[in-house]
Amino acid sequence: MTASTIINCNEGKMPLSVITDGDPAMRNAIGKVLPAAHHRLCGWHLLRNVTSNVHNLLFTSLFGKCTFGDYDIGQFQRKWDEMVEKCGVEEHIWVKDLYDRRQMWATTHIRGNFFAGFRTTSPVEGLHANVGRFINFNNNLVEFVQHYQRCIDLMRFKEVRADFESSHGEHPLETPLRLIERSASKISTNIFFKVRTVLRKALTTRVVVLKQTSMCTIYSISKYRCSDYRWLVVVSSSMSEIKCSCLRMESNGIPCEHLLAVIAFLDMDEIPKCLVLDRWTKDAKVSREGLQNGVVDSLTACRYEALRERCRRMCKLASRSLAQFEETNSLIMSHSHKLELLDNGGVNQDENNVDECLDGDVRDPEMVRSKGFRRMLHKGVVEPSVLYTVVVVDA
Structure with a gap:
C-alpha cells in the first residue's frame, strides 16, 4: 500500500505519525508524500539490525536502554557516549549513521510526537498473522474471498463484543485513588x-x-x-x-x-x-462526525447484544408457567408490532406487499431446457411440465 493510497483511504486526512522497519524506498516515499508526519523506526527491527551489524551483545543490551529509556537530551548524550566507549564502537560506520538518525528512534528525541503508545509494527504484523489463519497460497480466488470475509466477520464480532463489554461492564477498583x-x-x-x-x-x-x-x-x-x-x-x-x-x-x-x-x-x-x-x-464512535456504515453497524450490533442479554433472564422466568408465557408473549408481540409500524413509517409492510402482489400479474416462470433434457425426457425420467431452472440473485 502506497502513502497516497493511505491518504485516499482516510479521505485526504494526513497521518500524524508513521512507524516502519526503515526500508529506504519507504522512507523516501514518506518524506515526499507525508512531509509533516513524524517517521519512527520500529523498535523490534532496530534491535535486530543492531545485533546483525554490530555483533556485540553488550552493545545491543545498552542500546535498548538508550532507545526506550525516559531520559532528557543531556542524559541521553551521556548514556550514548558511555555505551560507545565501553563497547569500543566509536569508529563503527553503521553506529555513526544510526546516531545521525536518532530523531527517528530515540524516545528522548521522539518525545512530544503522538504515537498512541506504539513503538513497533507488531500490531500490523499481528493483523497479518490473523489473516494468515484463514488464507494460504493454495486458495483460489473464490476461496480467498470467502475465507477473507470470514476473517473480517470475526474481527467485526470481536469489535462489537469489546464495545459491549466496555459500555456495559464495570471494572473493580484496585488502587487507593x-x-x-x-x-x-x-x-x-x-x-x-x-x-x-x-x-x-x-x-x-x-x-x-x-x-x-x-x-x-x-x-x-x-x-x-x-x-x-x-x-x-x-x-x-x-x-x-x-x-x-x-x-x-x-x-x-x-x-x-x-x-x-x-x-x-x-x-x-x-x-x-x-x-x-x-x-x-x-x-x-457516537460523537465522531460523518459516521461510516461500519461504525453504525457496530453500534447497532452492540445495542442488539445489550437487549438480548437483558431479555435472556426474562425468557427463562416467563417460560416456567403457561400464564407467564402467554402474558410475556403477548407483550412482546404487541411491542414488536409497534416497532415495525414505526420502522415502516406507520404502514404495515406485510399488508403493503400483499396488495402489490394482488395488483400485479403473477405468472409461472418460463420453462427452460437444461443439459441432457432430451435424453432424460426420452427415457421417461422427468416430465416436461415440472422441469424448471431457478435463478437466485443475491441483492
Missing part, C-alpha cells in the same frame, strides 16, 4: 487498564515544591527516594490546560504519573477533560 480510578473507568474504554497502571505509579510520586504565578501554578514532582531528578507540571489558573515536562501525555495520549500525582494532591475526584482524549472514550 478510588475516585480518580472510578472516573476513568466510567469514561474510558479498555485503555482504562493502562490508566490504572499509571495510577499505581502515581502513588510513589509526590509534590516537593510549589510555585504560584499570576497565570499558572508550577509543581515540582519527584519519585520516592529519587529526589535528585524532578519533573515540572504546569497547571493553568482555569484548569483548562495541564502540562508535564516529560511530555508522555502528548506522546501516548495517557496522563503520566506526574499529572495524576498533582490531581491527587489537589484532591480532585476525576481526571480533567483536558487530559482525556476523545479517541479513548466510550462515546468516541
Whole structure:
C-alpha cells in the first residue's frame, strides 16, 4: 500500500505519525508524500539490525536502554557516549549513521510526537498473522474471498463484543485513588487498564515544591527516594490546560504519573477533560462526525447484544408457567408490532406487499431446457411440465 493510497483511504486526512522497519524506498516515499508526519523506526527491527551489524551483545543490551529509556537530551548524550566507549564502537560506520538518525528512534528525541503508545509494527504484523489463519497460497480466488470475509466477520464480532463489554461492564477498583480510578473507568474504554497502571505509579510520586504565578501554578514532582531528578507540571489558573515536562501525555495520549500525582494532591475526584482524549472514550464512535456504515453497524450490533442479554433472564422466568408465557408473549408481540409500524413509517409492510402482489400479474416462470433434457425426457425420467431452472440473485 502506497502513502497516497493511505491518504485516499482516510479521505485526504494526513497521518500524524508513521512507524516502519526503515526500508529506504519507504522512507523516501514518506518524506515526499507525508512531509509533516513524524517517521519512527520500529523498535523490534532496530534491535535486530543492531545485533546483525554490530555483533556485540553488550552493545545491543545498552542500546535498548538508550532507545526506550525516559531520559532528557543531556542524559541521553551521556548514556550514548558511555555505551560507545565501553563497547569500543566509536569508529563503527553503521553506529555513526544510526546516531545521525536518532530523531527517528530515540524516545528522548521522539518525545512530544503522538504515537498512541506504539513503538513497533507488531500490531500490523499481528493483523497479518490473523489473516494468515484463514488464507494460504493454495486458495483460489473464490476461496480467498470467502475465507477473507470470514476473517473480517470475526474481527467485526470481536469489535462489537469489546464495545459491549466496555459500555456495559464495570471494572473493580484496585488502587487507593478510588475516585480518580472510578472516573476513568466510567469514561474510558479498555485503555482504562493502562490508566490504572499509571495510577499505581502515581502513588510513589509526590509534590516537593510549589510555585504560584499570576497565570499558572508550577509543581515540582519527584519519585520516592529519587529526589535528585524532578519533573515540572504546569497547571493553568482555569484548569483548562495541564502540562508535564516529560511530555508522555502528548506522546501516548495517557496522563503520566506526574499529572495524576498533582490531581491527587489537589484532591480532585476525576481526571480533567483536558487530559482525556476523545479517541479513548466510550462515546468516541457516537460523537465522531460523518459516521461510516461500519461504525453504525457496530453500534447497532452492540445495542442488539445489550437487549438480548437483558431479555435472556426474562425468557427463562416467563417460560416456567403457561400464564407467564402467554402474558410475556403477548407483550412482546404487541411491542414488536409497534416497532415495525414505526420502522415502516406507520404502514404495515406485510399488508403493503400483499396488495402489490394482488395488483400485479403473477405468472409461472418460463420453462427452460437444461443439459441432457432430451435424453432424460426420452427415457421417461422427468416430465416436461415440472422441469424448471431457478435463478437466485443475491441483492
